[in-house]
Amino acid sequence: xxxPKQILDTYxxxxxxMLLETAAVLDRYDRAAESQGxxxxxxxxxxxLKALNELANSDRREDRAxxxxxxxxxxxx
Amino acid sequence: MQIIQxxxxxxxxxxxxxxxxxxxxxxxxxxxxxWAGYDRRHPETFIDYFVQITEFEPTRAAQYGIRHFSWVAVxxxxxxxxxxxxxxxxxxxxxxxxxxxxxxxxxxxxxxxKKEIASLQAHVELAMKHxxxxxxxxxxxxxxxxxxxxxxxxxxxxxxxxxxxxxxxAEEQTIESILDAGYWAGMTLYPITKCSPRRAVDILEKxxxxxxxxxxxxxxxxxxxxxxxxxxxxxxxxxHGLQEAIxxxxxxxxxxxxxxxxxxxxxxxxxxxxx
Numbered sequence: 371x372x373x374p375k376q377i378l379d380t381y382x383x384x385x386x387x388m389l390l391e392t393a394a395v396l397d398r399y400d401r402a403a404e405s406q407g408x409x410x411x412x413x414x415x416x417x418x419l420k421a422l423n424e425l426a427n428s429d430r431r432e433d434r435a436x437x438x439x440x441x442x443x444x445x446x447x
Numbered sequence: 448m449q450i451i452q453x454x455x456x457x458x459x460x461x462x463x464x465x466x467x468x469x470x471x472x473x474x475x476x477x478x479x480x481x482w483a484g485y486d487r488r489h490p491e492t493f494i495d496y497f498v499q500i501t502e503f504e505p506t507r508a509a510q511y512g513i514r515h516f517s518w519v520a521v522x523x524x525x526x527x528x529x530x531x532x533x534x535x536x537x538x539x540x541x542x543x544x545x546x547x548x549x550x551x552x553x554x555x556x557x558x559x560x561k562k563e564i565a566s567l568q569a570h571v572e573l574a575m576k577h578x579x580x581x582x583x584x585x586x587x588x589x590x591x592x593x594x595x596x597x598x599x600x601x602x603x604x605x606x607x608x609x610x611x612x613x614x615x616x617a618e619e620q621t622i623e624s625i626l627d628a629g630y631w632a633g634m635t636l637y638p639i640t641k642c643s644p645r646r647a648v649d650i651l652e653k654x655x656x657x658x659x660x661x662x663x664x665x666x667x668x669x670x671x672x673x674x675x676x677x678x679x680x681x682x683x684x685x686x687h688g689l690q691e692a693i694x695x696x697x698x699x700x701x702x703x704x705x706x707x708x709x710x711x712x713x714x715x716x717x718x719x720x721x722x
Protein backbone atom coordinates (compact mmCIF):
# COMPACT_ATOMS: atom_id res chain seq x y z
CA UNK A 371 0.00 0.00 0.00
CA UNK A 372 1.22 3.54 -0.81
CA UNK A 373 1.87 6.00 2.00
CA PRO A 374 -0.42 9.04 2.32
CA LYS A 375 2.40 11.24 0.98
CA GLN A 376 2.97 8.94 -1.99
CA ILE A 377 -0.74 9.10 -2.83
CA LEU A 378 -0.79 12.90 -2.84
CA ASP A 379 2.47 13.12 -4.77
CA THR A 380 1.32 10.55 -7.34
CA TYR A 381 -2.22 11.70 -7.93
CA UNK A 382 -2.28 15.45 -7.18
CA UNK A 383 -1.64 16.67 -10.75
CA UNK A 384 -4.02 14.15 -12.30
CA UNK A 385 -6.77 15.09 -9.83
CA UNK A 386 -6.06 18.80 -10.35
CA UNK A 387 -6.54 18.21 -14.08
CA MET A 388 -9.86 16.38 -13.54
CA LEU A 389 -11.13 19.18 -11.31
CA LEU A 390 -10.14 21.80 -13.89
CA GLU A 391 -12.01 19.85 -16.57
CA THR A 392 -15.04 19.71 -14.26
CA ALA A 393 -14.86 23.45 -13.62
CA ALA A 394 -14.56 24.07 -17.35
CA VAL A 395 -17.68 21.99 -18.08
CA LEU A 396 -19.68 24.03 -15.55
CA ASP A 397 -18.32 27.30 -17.02
CA ARG A 398 -19.19 26.06 -20.51
CA TYR A 399 -22.73 25.27 -19.42
CA ASP A 400 -23.15 28.72 -17.85
CA ARG A 401 -21.90 30.50 -20.97
CA ALA A 402 -24.23 28.48 -23.18
CA ALA A 403 -27.17 28.98 -20.81
CA GLU A 404 -26.52 32.71 -20.73
CA SER A 405 -26.67 33.01 -24.50
CA GLN A 406 -29.26 30.30 -25.30
CA GLY A 407 -31.23 29.79 -22.10
CA UNK A 408 -30.82 26.92 -19.68
CA UNK A 409 -31.46 23.25 -20.54
CA UNK A 410 -35.02 21.95 -20.20
CA UNK A 411 -33.82 19.81 -17.34
CA UNK A 412 -30.81 20.74 -15.25
CA UNK A 413 -30.84 17.44 -13.39
CA UNK A 414 -27.41 16.42 -14.69
CA UNK A 415 -25.88 19.73 -13.64
CA UNK A 416 -27.53 19.48 -10.24
CA UNK A 417 -26.26 15.97 -9.58
CA UNK A 418 -22.72 17.03 -10.54
CA LEU A 419 -22.93 19.93 -8.09
CA LYS A 420 -24.29 17.59 -5.41
CA ALA A 421 -21.33 15.28 -6.02
CA LEU A 422 -18.85 18.15 -5.70
CA ASN A 423 -20.55 19.30 -2.53
CA GLU A 424 -20.36 15.78 -1.18
CA LEU A 425 -16.62 15.68 -1.82
CA ALA A 426 -16.04 19.09 -0.26
CA ASN A 427 -18.09 18.56 2.87
CA SER A 428 -18.11 14.86 3.60
CA ASP A 429 -16.07 13.60 6.52
CA ARG A 430 -16.69 10.02 5.46
CA ARG A 431 -13.65 7.86 5.07
CA GLU A 432 -13.08 5.58 2.09
CA ASP A 433 -16.64 5.48 0.74
CA ARG A 434 -16.76 8.70 -1.28
CA ALA A 435 -16.69 6.86 -4.62
CA UNK A 436 -19.57 4.61 -3.51
CA UNK A 437 -21.58 7.63 -2.36
CA UNK A 438 -21.07 9.40 -5.68
CA UNK A 439 -22.08 6.31 -7.66
CA UNK A 440 -25.28 6.18 -5.65
CA UNK A 441 -25.86 9.87 -6.34
CA UNK A 442 -25.32 9.35 -10.07
CA UNK A 443 -28.09 6.70 -10.19
CA UNK A 444 -30.49 9.67 -10.10
CA UNK A 445 -29.62 10.20 -13.75
CA UNK A 446 -30.75 7.40 -16.11
CA UNK A 447 -27.91 6.73 -18.56
CA MET B 448 -7.36 19.68 -42.92
CA GLN B 449 -3.96 21.38 -43.04
CA ILE B 450 -2.49 22.06 -39.60
CA ILE B 451 0.62 23.87 -38.40
CA GLN B 452 2.20 22.76 -35.14
CA UNK B 453 3.83 26.01 -34.01
CA UNK B 454 5.57 24.71 -30.87
CA UNK B 455 7.04 21.22 -31.13
CA UNK B 456 10.24 19.71 -29.72
CA UNK B 457 10.99 17.40 -32.60
CA UNK B 458 14.37 16.15 -31.44
CA UNK B 459 12.61 14.48 -28.50
CA UNK B 460 10.13 12.70 -30.75
CA UNK B 461 10.27 9.77 -33.14
CA UNK B 462 10.11 9.60 -36.92
CA UNK B 463 6.79 7.78 -36.44
CA UNK B 464 5.40 10.96 -34.88
CA UNK B 465 6.40 12.87 -38.02
CA UNK B 466 4.78 10.20 -40.16
CA UNK B 467 1.53 10.22 -38.20
CA UNK B 468 1.47 14.02 -38.06
CA UNK B 469 1.91 14.13 -41.83
CA UNK B 470 -0.95 11.65 -42.23
CA UNK B 471 -3.15 13.83 -40.02
CA UNK B 472 -2.57 17.01 -42.02
CA UNK B 473 0.43 18.65 -40.34
CA UNK B 474 2.36 20.62 -42.96
CA UNK B 475 4.86 22.45 -40.73
CA UNK B 476 6.33 22.43 -37.24
CA UNK B 477 8.34 25.09 -35.41
CA UNK B 478 10.84 23.94 -32.80
CA UNK B 479 11.92 26.30 -30.02
CA UNK B 480 15.12 25.61 -28.13
CA UNK B 481 14.28 23.68 -24.99
CA TRP B 482 15.57 22.37 -21.67
CA ALA B 483 17.26 18.99 -22.09
CA GLY B 484 16.03 17.61 -18.76
CA TYR B 485 19.31 18.56 -17.08
CA ASP B 486 21.25 21.82 -16.91
CA ARG B 487 23.85 21.96 -19.69
CA ARG B 488 27.29 23.05 -18.51
CA HIS B 489 28.95 24.22 -21.71
CA PRO B 490 28.03 26.84 -24.31
CA GLU B 491 29.30 24.45 -26.97
CA THR B 492 26.53 22.01 -26.03
CA PHE B 493 24.00 24.67 -26.95
CA ILE B 494 25.79 25.43 -30.19
CA ASP B 495 25.65 21.78 -31.23
CA TYR B 496 21.98 21.68 -30.22
CA PHE B 497 21.28 24.77 -32.34
CA VAL B 498 23.02 23.09 -35.29
CA GLN B 499 20.80 20.06 -34.77
CA ILE B 500 17.54 22.06 -34.82
CA THR B 501 18.52 24.50 -37.58
CA GLU B 502 20.30 22.09 -39.94
CA PHE B 503 19.58 18.43 -39.26
CA GLU B 504 15.98 18.42 -38.05
CA PRO B 505 14.60 20.09 -41.22
CA THR B 506 16.00 17.15 -43.22
CA ARG B 507 14.31 14.61 -40.95
CA ALA B 508 10.94 16.40 -41.20
CA ALA B 509 11.29 16.77 -44.97
CA GLN B 510 11.20 12.99 -45.36
CA TYR B 511 7.54 13.20 -44.36
CA GLY B 512 6.73 16.31 -46.36
CA ILE B 513 6.72 18.50 -43.23
CA ARG B 514 8.45 21.89 -43.17
CA HIS B 515 10.59 22.35 -40.06
CA PHE B 516 11.40 25.76 -38.56
CA SER B 517 13.22 26.61 -35.32
CA TRP B 518 13.98 29.18 -32.65
CA VAL B 519 17.13 29.62 -30.56
CA ALA B 520 17.52 30.61 -26.89
CA VAL B 521 18.86 29.59 -23.52
CA UNK B 522 16.01 27.99 -21.62
CA UNK B 523 14.85 29.85 -18.49
CA UNK B 524 15.78 26.89 -16.30
CA UNK B 525 19.42 27.34 -17.33
CA UNK B 526 19.46 31.13 -16.99
CA UNK B 527 20.87 30.88 -13.46
CA UNK B 528 24.22 30.26 -15.13
CA UNK B 529 24.99 33.83 -16.25
CA UNK B 530 28.33 33.07 -17.83
CA UNK B 531 26.85 30.31 -19.98
CA UNK B 532 23.82 32.43 -20.88
CA UNK B 533 25.95 35.36 -22.00
CA UNK B 534 28.29 33.19 -24.04
CA UNK B 535 25.40 31.46 -25.82
CA UNK B 536 23.67 34.80 -26.44
CA UNK B 537 26.85 36.11 -28.07
CA UNK B 538 26.79 33.23 -30.56
CA UNK B 539 23.06 33.27 -31.31
CA UNK B 540 23.13 35.83 -34.16
CA UNK B 541 24.89 33.26 -36.36
CA UNK B 542 21.88 30.98 -35.94
CA UNK B 543 19.30 33.73 -36.39
CA UNK B 544 20.68 33.97 -39.95
CA UNK B 545 19.97 30.28 -40.70
CA UNK B 546 17.34 29.84 -43.42
CA UNK B 547 14.76 28.13 -41.17
CA UNK B 548 15.35 29.97 -37.88
CA UNK B 549 12.40 32.22 -37.05
CA UNK B 550 13.55 34.09 -33.96
CA UNK B 551 14.50 34.03 -30.29
CA UNK B 552 12.77 31.44 -28.10
CA UNK B 553 11.74 29.96 -25.97
CA UNK B 554 13.05 32.42 -23.45
CA UNK B 555 10.96 33.45 -20.44
CA UNK B 556 10.65 32.65 -16.78
CA UNK B 557 10.60 29.49 -14.69
CA UNK B 558 10.77 30.68 -11.08
CA UNK B 559 10.98 34.41 -11.89
CA UNK B 560 14.39 34.89 -10.25
CA LYS B 561 16.54 37.98 -10.85
CA LYS B 562 18.87 36.04 -13.12
CA GLU B 563 15.96 34.64 -15.13
CA ILE B 564 14.56 38.14 -15.55
CA ALA B 565 17.99 39.42 -16.66
CA SER B 566 18.21 36.59 -19.19
CA LEU B 567 14.71 37.33 -20.50
CA GLN B 568 15.64 41.00 -20.94
CA ALA B 569 18.88 40.09 -22.72
CA HIS B 570 17.04 37.71 -25.07
CA VAL B 571 14.39 40.30 -25.92
CA GLU B 572 17.06 42.97 -26.47
CA LEU B 573 18.92 40.65 -28.84
CA ALA B 574 15.68 39.93 -30.72
CA MET B 575 14.89 43.64 -31.04
CA LYS B 576 18.42 44.42 -32.22
CA HIS B 577 18.13 41.81 -34.98
CA UNK B 578 14.44 42.48 -35.74
CA UNK B 579 13.40 38.98 -34.71
CA UNK B 580 10.21 37.39 -33.41
CA UNK B 581 10.19 36.36 -29.74
CA UNK B 582 8.64 33.27 -28.16
CA UNK B 583 8.23 33.49 -24.39
CA UNK B 584 7.66 30.54 -22.08
CA UNK B 585 5.57 31.20 -18.96
CA UNK B 586 5.97 29.17 -15.76
CA UNK B 587 3.91 26.08 -15.12
CA UNK B 588 1.31 25.35 -12.47
CA UNK B 589 1.39 27.44 -9.28
CA UNK B 590 3.88 30.07 -10.60
CA UNK B 591 2.00 30.77 -13.83
CA UNK B 592 -0.05 33.84 -12.91
CA UNK B 593 2.83 35.53 -11.09
CA UNK B 594 5.41 34.67 -13.75
CA UNK B 595 3.15 35.88 -16.55
CA UNK B 596 2.60 39.19 -14.79
CA UNK B 597 6.34 39.62 -14.24
CA UNK B 598 6.90 38.87 -17.94
CA UNK B 599 4.35 41.49 -18.95
CA UNK B 600 5.98 44.01 -16.58
CA UNK B 601 9.43 43.31 -18.06
CA UNK B 602 8.17 43.68 -21.64
CA UNK B 603 6.31 46.88 -20.83
CA UNK B 604 9.62 48.54 -19.95
CA UNK B 605 11.30 47.41 -23.19
CA UNK B 606 9.42 49.16 -25.96
CA UNK B 607 8.81 45.92 -27.87
CA UNK B 608 6.37 45.58 -30.74
CA UNK B 609 3.68 43.36 -29.14
CA UNK B 610 2.71 41.94 -32.55
CA UNK B 611 6.11 40.28 -32.73
CA UNK B 612 5.90 38.61 -29.31
CA UNK B 613 4.17 35.31 -28.58
CA UNK B 614 3.62 34.52 -24.89
CA UNK B 615 3.02 30.81 -24.56
CA UNK B 616 1.43 28.31 -22.16
CA ALA B 617 -1.46 30.69 -21.43
CA GLU B 618 -4.44 29.40 -19.48
CA GLU B 619 -7.70 30.83 -18.17
CA GLN B 620 -6.05 32.99 -15.50
CA THR B 621 -3.46 34.56 -17.86
CA ILE B 622 -4.98 34.75 -21.34
CA GLU B 623 -6.80 38.02 -20.84
CA SER B 624 -3.82 40.00 -19.56
CA ILE B 625 -1.66 38.77 -22.47
CA LEU B 626 -4.23 39.65 -25.13
CA ASP B 627 -5.12 42.97 -23.49
CA ALA B 628 -1.46 44.00 -23.68
CA GLY B 629 -1.49 43.31 -27.44
CA TYR B 630 0.71 40.19 -27.55
CA TRP B 631 -0.01 36.88 -29.25
CA ALA B 632 -1.04 34.21 -26.75
CA GLY B 633 -0.39 30.49 -27.10
CA MET B 634 -2.26 27.62 -25.52
CA THR B 635 -0.19 24.51 -24.96
CA LEU B 636 -2.14 21.27 -24.82
CA TYR B 637 -0.82 18.67 -22.42
CA PRO B 638 -2.45 15.51 -21.13
CA ILE B 639 -2.29 16.63 -17.47
CA THR B 640 -0.22 19.67 -16.58
CA LYS B 641 -1.15 22.46 -18.99
CA CYS B 642 -4.26 23.41 -20.94
CA SER B 643 -6.48 20.63 -22.29
CA PRO B 644 -7.97 20.48 -25.81
CA ARG B 645 -11.48 21.09 -24.43
CA ARG B 646 -10.45 24.03 -22.26
CA ALA B 647 -8.56 25.51 -25.22
CA VAL B 648 -11.76 25.41 -27.28
CA ASP B 649 -13.59 27.09 -24.38
CA ILE B 650 -10.99 29.87 -24.47
CA LEU B 651 -11.34 30.20 -28.26
CA GLU B 652 -15.13 30.43 -27.91
CA LYS B 653 -14.83 33.03 -25.17
CA UNK B 654 -12.07 35.25 -26.62
CA UNK B 655 -12.29 34.58 -30.38
CA UNK B 656 -9.37 33.52 -32.53
CA UNK B 657 -7.48 36.77 -33.03
CA UNK B 658 -3.82 36.57 -31.88
CA UNK B 659 -4.31 33.04 -30.48
CA UNK B 660 -2.09 30.07 -31.26
CA UNK B 661 -2.63 26.45 -30.23
CA UNK B 662 0.20 23.92 -29.92
CA UNK B 663 1.09 20.63 -28.30
CA UNK B 664 4.65 21.60 -27.29
CA UNK B 665 5.31 17.88 -27.41
CA UNK B 666 8.68 17.03 -25.87
CA UNK B 667 10.46 14.22 -24.01
CA UNK B 668 8.08 14.36 -21.02
CA UNK B 669 4.46 13.20 -20.70
CA UNK B 670 3.07 14.98 -23.75
CA UNK B 671 1.38 14.12 -27.02
CA UNK B 672 1.66 15.86 -30.40
CA UNK B 673 -1.86 14.73 -31.23
CA UNK B 674 -3.50 16.80 -28.50
CA UNK B 675 -3.54 19.43 -31.26
CA UNK B 676 -5.66 17.20 -33.50
CA UNK B 677 -7.87 16.40 -30.48
CA UNK B 678 -8.41 20.14 -30.16
CA UNK B 679 -9.32 20.44 -33.85
CA UNK B 680 -11.82 17.58 -33.42
CA UNK B 681 -13.32 19.15 -30.29
CA UNK B 682 -13.59 22.51 -32.06
CA UNK B 683 -15.30 20.99 -35.11
CA UNK B 684 -17.57 18.75 -33.02
CA UNK B 685 -18.97 21.84 -31.29
CA UNK B 686 -20.25 22.98 -34.68
CA HIS B 687 -17.51 25.37 -35.77
CA GLY B 688 -16.85 25.45 -39.50
CA LEU B 689 -13.87 24.17 -41.45
CA GLN B 690 -12.67 27.64 -42.39
CA GLU B 691 -12.92 28.76 -38.76
CA ALA B 692 -10.73 25.80 -37.79
CA ILE B 693 -8.25 26.57 -40.57
CA UNK B 694 -8.03 30.16 -39.35
CA UNK B 695 -6.94 28.98 -35.91
CA UNK B 696 -4.87 25.88 -36.59
CA UNK B 697 -3.21 26.90 -39.87
CA UNK B 698 -3.68 30.55 -40.70
CA UNK B 699 -2.92 32.09 -37.31
CA UNK B 700 0.53 30.40 -37.19
CA UNK B 701 1.06 31.69 -40.75
CA UNK B 702 0.13 35.21 -39.64
CA UNK B 703 2.41 35.26 -36.60
CA UNK B 704 5.36 33.25 -37.90
CA UNK B 705 5.00 34.80 -41.37
CA UNK B 706 6.16 38.12 -39.93
CA UNK B 707 9.54 36.53 -40.51
CA UNK B 708 9.79 36.19 -44.31
CA UNK B 709 11.58 32.85 -43.92
CA UNK B 710 8.20 31.37 -42.94
CA UNK B 711 6.64 31.41 -46.41
CA UNK B 712 3.53 29.27 -45.87
CA UNK B 713 0.52 31.46 -46.60
CA UNK B 714 -2.97 31.49 -45.03
CA UNK B 715 -5.42 29.38 -47.00
CA UNK B 716 -9.12 29.64 -47.77
CA UNK B 717 -11.46 26.77 -48.58
CA UNK B 718 -13.71 27.26 -51.58
CA UNK B 719 -15.77 25.11 -53.94
CA UNK B 720 -14.98 24.85 -57.66
CA UNK B 721 -17.95 27.09 -58.48
CA UNK B 722 -16.63 29.95 -56.30
